[in-house]
Amino acid sequence: DADVTQTPRNRITKTGKRIMLECSQTKGHDRMYWYRQDPGLGLRLIYYSFDVKDINKGEISDGYSVSRQAQAKFSLSLESAIPNQTALYFCATSPGTGGRYEQYFGPGTRLTVT
Amino acid sequence: AQSVTQLDSHVSVSEGTPVLLRCNYSSSYSPSLFWYVQHPNKGLQLLLKYTSAATLVKGINGFEAEFKKSETSFHLTKPSAHMSDAAEYFCVVSDTNNDMRFGAGTRLTVKP
Numbered sequence: 001d002a003d004v005t006q007t008p009r010n011r012i013t014k015t016g017k018r019i020m021l022e023c024s025q026t027k028g029h030d031r032m033y034w035y036r037q038d039p040g041l042g043l044r045l046i047y048y049s050f051d052v053k054d055i056n057k058g059e060i061s062d063g064y065s066v067s068r069q070a071q072a073k074f075s076l077s078l079e080s081a082i083p084n085q086t087a088l089y090f091c092a093t094s095p096g097t098g099g100r101y102e103q104y105f106g107p108g109t110r111l112t113v114t
Numbered sequence: 115a116q117s118v119t120q121l122d123s124h125v126s127v128s129e130g131t132p133v134l135l136r137c138n139y140s141s142s143y144s145p146s147l148f149w150y151v152q153h154p155n156k157g158l159q160l161l162l163k164y165t166s167a168a169t170l171v172k173g174i175n176g177f178e179a180e181f182k183k184s185e186t187s188f189h190l191t192k193p194s195a196h197m198s199d200a201a202e203y204f205c206v207v208s209d210t211n212n213d214m215r216f217g218a219g220t221r222l223t224v225k226p
Contacts (some may be wrong), residue, residue, distance in 0.1 A: 021212070040218055042204055044216070045213070090157060100166075
């Protein structure tokens, strides 16, 4: 079984709808991250969490919110989806901070907002 | 602030020839640097990482990268490309808070 899972894998939604993307991990890591990937822009950080009580904004948090329900679960919500939020979304985990730790990525959720 | 520039958005090589994917970084600290690979419709997989130990880093699938502080570069190389290497490659710089900044990516095409 995959260590980092994301649901759904694909989602099409309409402008103005609320949508939640979910991430679960079995790696036992405290640190979890949400990124979006757009062609030609690489991955950009939306939110990150160092533990259940510690949630931080990334470089592009506007229009998004998150919830860390447990060590293993980190959800990303779009309160009112807009077309420019169409992107590939990745969840990641890390065993520690300090720069030298790599991040482990889920398979991604492809979101289309029409 | 830290940032990464991948100098080529697309690289095309023939199978069996060398691969060079170029990456320059900017960081106020002694950085950690990573290369990730993304195959079509897949997540990102770590190829290799530099964390202030040996400057020549060996990764999976025959890839390696050399950290050159004087040139602020971390180029990815492989002596002989294989068809399965066709993918998108991301260079990443990370600071002491594990704040990762990704390059825009380089798409590698391998011709038979």
